[in-house]
Amino acid sequence: MPQMIIEARDVGVELGGGPVLRGVDLRAGRGDIVAVVGENGAGKSTLLRCLAGLQPGVSGKVGVFDRPPVDEPAFWRDVALVGDEPAWYPGLTVREHLELMPAVHAAARMEVGTALETFGLAGRGDMAPLSLSTGQRQRLSLAMALIRPSRLLLLDEPERGLDPAFRSRLAACLTEYAAEGGTVVMATHDLRLVEVTRARSVTLEAA
Numbered sequence: 001m002p003q004m005i006i007e008a009r010d011v012g013v014e015l016g017g018g019p020v021l022r023g024v025d026l027r028a029g030r031g032d033i034v035a036v037v038g039e040n041g042a043g044k045s046t047l048l049r050c051l052a053g054l055q056p057g058v059s060g061k062v063g064v065f066d067r068p069p070v071d072e073p074a075f076w077r078d079v080a081l082v083g084d085e086p087a088w089y090p091g092l093t094v095r096e097h098l099e100l101m102p103a104v105h106a107a108a109r110m111e112v113g114t115a116l117e118t119f120g121l122a123g124r125g126d127m128a129p130l131s132l133s134t135g136q137r138q139r140l141s142l143a144m145a146l147i148r149p150s151r152l153l154l155l156d157e158p159e160r161g162l163d164p165a166f167r168s169r170l171a172a173c174l175t176e177y178a179a180e181g182g183t184v185v186m187a188t189h190d191l192r193l194v195e196v197t198r199a200r201s202v203t204l205e206a207a
């Protein structure tokens with residue numbers, strides 16, 4: 001198993017005829033938490049898409065698990081992504097969304113009941129995700145990513161909609177994930193989350 005999980009060098013992206021990323025370097029090993037920070041429009045989400053194999057037209061070198069990332073099932077078995085709000089399955093409850101994860105991934109990092117407790121959704125298990133508040137839906141997205149096993153967690157503004165107490169809980173979840181050998185790369189504006197998780201910061205400036 002390679003120690004270096006992500007190796008991105010001189011990454012560039014042009015969109016709409018102009019540069020969005022230029023000369024970006026990022027490395028992350030097992031157990032690392034890396035925070036991608038920078039002002040609105042600096043390219044944080046674009047960089048995460050590059051790491052997820054979802055961004056066309058990338059120049060430079062992007063290696064994830066020693067090969068270019070590709071949007072294929074084998075890649076997603078090792079990688080969990082929390083970005084924009086997912087499309088919820090019509091007719092499935094909060095609990096059933098969580099049950100899908102171990103059913104698909106053949107293992108779980110925690111029991112569904114534990115996940116409901118940990119992510120502050122106990123008592124909400126029988127509801128439809130669209131009946132939850134914005135922050136509760138973000139908790140569910142994070143729970144779905146963290147209940148399943150993975151080696152790399154890509155998070156785009158995981159703090160979105162979360163109250164301060166739950167941001168602390170999230171920090172603990174990420175620290176625990178990294179302590180188990182997982183790698184976290186998160187784009188964030190929450191400098192306290194960066195500090196509490198002792199993340200290494202990579203600062204992007206608008207290209």
Ligand SMILES: Nc1ncnc2c1ncn2[C@@H]1O[C@H](COP(=O)(O)OP(=O)(O)OP(=O)(O)O)[C@@H](O)[C@H]1O
Nearest residue numbers: 015016020038039040041042043044045046047187
């Ligand atoms: N399809 C597109 N065509 C042209 N420009 C684009 C396109 N998509 C994104 N951009 C530009 O790329 C830049 C980087 O966007 P990105 O979403 O990666 O920034 P960000 O750092 O994640 O911002 P935020 O902190 O607001 O989430 C922005 O200036 C945006 O306008």
